[in-house]
Amino acid sequence: MLSNEQLEKEFQAKIDAEIKIEPKDWMPDAYRKTLIRQISQHAHSEVVGMLPEGNWITRAPSLRSKVILLAKVQDEAGHGLYLYSAAETLGVDREELIEELHTGKAKYSSIFNYPTLTWADIGAIGWLVDGAAIANQVMLCRTSYGPYARAMVRICKEESFHQRQGYEIMMKMAQGTPEQRQMAQDALNRWWWPSLMMFGPPDDKSIHTAQSLKWKIKRQTNDELRQEFIDKTVKQAEFIGLTIPDPDLKWNEERQHYDYGPINWEEFYQVINGNGPCNRQRMRDRIKAHEEGAWVREAAIAYAEKKQAKKNAA
Amino acid sequence: MNKKEWPLWEIFIRSKNGLNHKHVGSLHAADAEMAIENARDVYCRRNEGVSIWVVLSSQIVASDPDEADALYEPAKNKIYRHPTFYEIPKEVGHM
Numbered sequence: 001m002l003s004n005e006q007l008e009k010e011f012q013a014k015i016d017a018e019i020k021i022e023p024k025d026w027m028p029d030a031y032r033k034t035l036i037r038q039i040s041q042h043a044h045s046e047v048v049g050m051l052p053e054g055n056w057i058t059r060a061p062s063l064r065s066k067v068i069l070l071a072k073v074q075d076e077a078g079h080g081l082y083l084y085s086a087a088e089t090l091g092v093d094r095e096e097l098i099e100e101l102h103t104g105k106a107k108y109s110s111i112f113n114y115p116t117l118t119w120a121d122i123g124a125i126g127w128l129v130d131g132a133a134i135a136n137q138v139m140l141c142r143t144s145y146g147p148y149a150r151a152m153v154r155i156c157k158e159e160s161f162h163q164r165q166g167y168e169i170m171m172k173m174a175q176g177t178p179e180q181r182q183m184a185q186d187a188l189n190r191w192w193w194p195s196l197m198m199f200g201p202p203d204d205k206s207i208h209t210a211q212s213l214k215w216k217i218k219r220q221t222n223d224e225l226r227q228e229f230i231d232k233t234v235k236q237a238e239f240i241g242l243t244i245p246d247p248d249l250k251w252n253e254e255r256q257h258y259d260y261g262p263i264n265w266e267e268f269y270q271v272i273n274g275n276g277p278c279n280r281q282r283m284r285d286r287i288k289a290h291e292e293g294a295w296v297r298e299a300a301i302a303y304a305e306k307k308q309a310k311k312n313a314a
Numbered sequence: 315m316n317k318k319e320w321p322l323w324e325i326f327i328r329s330k331n332g333l334n335h336k337h338v339g340s341l342h343a344a345d346a347e348m349a350i351e352n353a354r355d356v357y358c359r360r361n362e363g364v365s366i367w368v369v370l371s372s373q374i375v376a377s378d379p380d381e382a383d384a385l386y387e388p389a390k391n392k393i394y395r396h397p398t399f400y401e402i403p404k405e406v407g408h409m
Contacts, residue, residue, distance in 0.1 A: 022379070024376060024378070024379050025379050026379075026380070071359075074355075074359070075359070077356075078355075078356045078359065081341060081356050082339055082356075085339045085340045085341065086339075088322065088340065089340075093319075094319070094342060095319055150339075151339070154338075154339075158359075158360075297320065297344075298318075300320070300344035300345075300348065301318055301320065301344050303344065303345075304344040304345035304348070307345065308345070
């Protein structure tokens with residue numbers, strides 16, 4: 001038997017050599033715990049993320065936009081499933097994870113606690129929220145845990161559709177009537193800062209970053225990803241004639257990046273801790289859906305057992 | 315959590331005829347039929363497959379990674395099984 005110290009040394013050597021860790025491989029308890037926390041939070045975010053968009057399925061302005069939004073929301077459910085499956089390879093049970101979400105023990109992305117007030121918000125979510133998610137998820141395609149990395153590859157392939165459909169909505173509205181243009185700008189104003197917060201606290205305040213980088217769970221820091229997202233998005237806003245709501249936003253020739261104004265982290269922590277505009281509503285809807293679906297899950301099991309019994313008798 | 319839960323299934327997809335079924339992930343379903351229908355919905359939304367296998371996760375028997383060294387040792391010490399082990403003069407041509 002190898003000592004724990006020896007096992008940990010071999011584990012880190014594998015990580016350093018870019019060898020993926022697979023479910024049955026030895027791993028430090030803290031690595032397993034970090035992954036379960038991160039992957040389940042990610043799964044919860046996909047599932048809760050269906051709610052703000054679901055708000056507009058019945059009110060989509062055309063049949064085309066309705067079927068697209070339906071397909072997108074269905075994708076989010078699928079992404080939640082890929083991620084729950086990846087988490088389950090670490091020895092946790094799906095029901096346990098859902099329980100943690102519903103009791104508030106597990107978090108989900110704070111962005112989904114903001115309301116979707118107009119159709120332009122659906123555009124802004126696809127363009128900005130999915131855009132920010134893509135920056136994070138492209139990095140996670142190279143994460144050190146095999147099942148998580150593979151889930152991310154699938155998800156990234158599908159996210160690109162999400163961002164493009166969102167940008168198309170914004171583009172159409174920005175080029176539409178003055179009222180539509182105003183709605184697009186208003187949506188950008190409201191979603192811009194919360195989108196930047198999606199990358200998490202600044203590097204000097206992020207408690208998990210150093211260890212996650214060492215284990216190659218993360219490959220880039222929160223601030224690096226945030227900068228990457230801003231640099232990409234500014235040009236996209238300019239192209240459709242919308243203004244990023246940040247008076248300090250300025251191209252920095254020396255850094256070859258955009259400088260940006262201070263982020264209101266107080267708001268971020270307020271929303272994370274349950275005081276965002278829609279936290280209670282989101283959890284209420286989530287729990288209601290789960291509880292009201294219980295009889296369907298039970299009936300399906302009863303039916304499967306009955307079928308099996310019939311088969312055995314024949 | 316004393317309620318009965320849907321069991322976990324491993325999903326294998328053949329992306330087109332001529333290729334192997336490949337493991338793509340897992341999902342919960344009450345029975346095999348539902349597992350196939352759900353696999354269609356979550357793993358084949360964009361023409362990713364022409365055939366689906368579902369296997370109860372509990373039925374899969376796997377090798378132990380801790381015993382990998384001993385398990386694969388016989389393959390490592392028989393280099394004469396590889397074509398590059400043999401020196402064939404260039405004049406003979408491709409072989």
